[in-house]
Amino acid sequence: MFKFADPSYLWLLVAVVFLVVLRFYNLWKRRRLMSRLGDKQLLAAMMPDVSRGRPTVKFWLLISALALMIVMLARPQMGSKIANDKRNGIETIIAMDISNSMLAQDVVPSRLDKSKMLVESLVDNFTNDKIGLVVFAGDAFVQLPITNDYVSAKMFLHDISPSLITTQ
Structure with missing residues (x-):
C-alpha cells in the first residue's frame, strides 16, 4: 500500500509545471530576440564559448530537485498495512x-x-x-x-x- 502522509503538498507540483512552461516561453522569446539581432551563424561565430546544453541540463536538474523536495514534503509511505500501535511506558x-x-x-x-x-x-x-x-x-x-x-x-x-x- 502506498500513500502520502501530507498529500496537500503535492499541489506545489503545479509550480514546477509553471516553471517549465515559463522556461519554454523564455527560450521562445530569446530565439525571437536573437533572430532580430542577425543571422544565427554569425551570432554563433561571435559567441564561441556559449554552451547550449549546460543551461538546459542545469535547469532540468534544478526542476528535478525541486520536484523531489516537494514529494519529500508530502512524506510518501509504503507498507502492507497501517498499524497504530500504542506503546505503554516511558x-x-x-x-x-x-x-x-x-x-x-x-x-x-x-x-x-x-x-x-x-x-x-x-x-x-x-x-x-x-x-x-x-x-x-x-x-x-x-x-x-x-x-x-x-x-x-x-x-x-x-x-x-x-x-x-x-x-x-
Whole structure:
C-alpha cells in the first residue's frame, strides 16, 4: 500500500509545471530576440564559448530537485498495512552529577549515595519503561545507553563514583 502522509503538498507540483512552461516561453522569446539581432551563424561565430546544453541540463536538474523536495514534503509511505500501535511506558534519561562535591556528608550517607538510592528505587518501580544514565562532572558521558535491562542499569548505577571522570 502506498500513500502520502501530507498529500496537500503535492499541489506545489503545479509550480514546477509553471516553471517549465515559463522556461519554454523564455527560450521562445530569446530565439525571437536573437533572430532580430542577425543571422544565427554569425551570432554563433561571435559567441564561441556559449554552451547550449549546460543551461538546459542545469535547469532540468534544478526542476528535478525541486520536484523531489516537494514529494519529500508530502512524506510518501509504503507498507502492507497501517498499524497504530500504542506503546505503554516511558523512556527516561537520568543525568547524575558525580563531581567530588557529591561526596559531601551533609546528607546521610552522602549526596552521591543518596542519589544512587533514589535512582535505584525509581528503577524498581519501572515495568515497561526504558532507562538511560548520563554522568557528568567536568565532562559528561553516557554511562548506560537507553535500555529496558534493569539489572544492568542497577549494576552500572552501583559502579558510579567520582573517579570515573578525571576532569572535575
